[in-house]
Amino acid sequence: MEQIRSLSQMIEEAKKLCASKGRKRISVAMAEDAGLISAIEEARKAGLVDATLVGNVDKVKACIAQAGASEKDYTVIDERSEAKCGLVAVAEVSSKRADIYMKGQLHTDHFLRGMLNKEVGLRSGKVISHCYxxxxxxxxxxxxxxxxxxxxxxxxxxxxxxxxxxxxxxxxxxxxxxxxxxxxxxxxxxxxxxxxxxxxxxxxxxxxxxxxxxxxxxxxxxxxxxxxxxxxxxxxxxxxxxxxxxxxxxxxxxxxxxxxxxxxxxxxxTAGIIVGAAAPVILTSRADSPRAKMLSIAAAVMMAHHAG
Structure with a gap:
C-alpha cells in the first residue's frame, strides 16, 4: 500500500481493504446518541464496518431511527447500567466477536475501566497511548x-x-x-x-x-x-x-x-485514536463532529486490517 497523504485518501484505502478482506465489527459502549450512530451508519454504508450497539435498548433504537438507519442492520445489546456498558462492549472485542472498541455516551472513566479490565479488557502488556x-x-x-x-x-x-x-x-x-x-x-x-x-x-x-x-x-x-x-x-x-x-x-x-x-x-x-491496546480503540469526544468520528473509524479499520 502506498503512503496515505490525506484523510480522505485514508477513507478510500479503508474501503479498498474492506472490499478485499471484509468489514470489521465495532462494539460501541453506550450507543445512545443519534449523531454517533449517523457516523457509524455512514461507515457501514461505505462498507467499512458492522456494529454492535450496547446500551439502553429503547434509547438505542430511538437513536437508530433518528439517524435514519434501520434496526435490522445492527446488533443491539441491552445494558442499562452506564458502569457496565464499557465492560459489556469491550468483552465483545476481547472475545473476538468484534474487532474495535468505541466510546459512546458513557463517561471516559467508565470506558477506560472497560479497556483496562484485567478479565475482559484489552491490556497488551505495554503502555497504551493516544495519537492525534x-x-x-x-x-x-x-x-x-x-x-x-x-x-x-x-x-x-x-x-x-x-x-x-x-x-x-x-x-x-x-x-x-x-x-x-x-x-x-x-x-x-x-x-x-x-x-x-x-x-x-x-x-x-x-x-x-x-x-x-x-x-x-x-x-x-x-x-x-x-x-x-x-x-x-x-x-x-x-x-x-x-x-x-x-x-x-x-x-x-x-x-x-x-x-x-x-x-x-x-x-x-484532525482525528484521534488509542493505540497499543490488544485491539483498536476509538475514544472520541461527545462534541466531535460526525466527520471526525468517521475518520477515527476508518483509522481503526486500517489498524485492525494491518494487525490481522
Missing part, C-alpha cells in the same frame, strides 16, 4: 502527534512504548518507515532539560533495534523537525529534520497545546 493525526494545509503528508491526551508525564520506558505504538499506527496508514522527531525546546542535548536526555536515549534505542521500523532523531525543536529550511539554517543534517512524520512530545502539556494549536490556528482535518 492531522492533515494540515501546506504539508504533503499526515502528521502524527503522541501522546497529547492519555499519558501525562511518561518516563523513558513509557516513551519508547508510545513511540513504537505510534510508528505501528503510521505504518498501518502506509508510512513504511516513519521519520520520528523527539521534540524539545532545543535541538542540543542539555543535562538541565531531561527531555533532551530522553530523546538522545530513544535515538540510541532505535539504532540498536529496541524501537523498530522507523528512523528516530532528537532532540529537535518543532521548527527544525517539520521545516526543511529551518533545519538547514541551524545546520542540522539528518533524514528526520525537516521531514518528520511523527512528533513525539515530551509530556501531555506540550502535546495538548500543539494538537490544539494545529486545530485552531491552521486549516486542517
Amino acid at each position: 493525526f492531522h492533515q494540515i494545509e501546506g504539508y504533503d503528508r499526515i502528521l502524527f502527534i503522541a501522546d497529547a491526551a492519555f499519558n501525562t508525564y511518561p518516563d523513558l520506558k513509557q516513551k519508547a512504548d508510545i513511540l513504537q505504538n505510534t510508528v505501528n499506527f503510521a505504518r498501518a496508514l502506509g508510512v513504511e518507515c516513519p521519520k520520528v522527531a523527539c521534540l524539545a525546546a532545543v535541538e542540543m542535548v542539555n543535562p538541565d532539560m531531561p527531555c533532551t536526555l530522553d530523546a538522545c536515549a530513544l535515538v540510541q534505542m532505535n539504532q540498536r533495534g529496541q524501537i523498530r521500523n522507523c528512523v528516530v532523531d532528537g532532540p529537535l525543536a518543532l521548527d527544525n523537525a517539520i521545516n526543511e529550511e529551518a533545519a538547514k539554517i541551524k545546520k542540522i543534517s539528518s533524514p528526520v529534520a525537516g521531514h518528520a512524520d511523527v512528533l513525539l512530545v515530551p509530556h501531555i502539556d506540550a502535546g495538548n497545546m500543539l494538537a490544539k494549536a494545529i486545530v485552531y490556528f491552521s486549516k486542517n482535518e
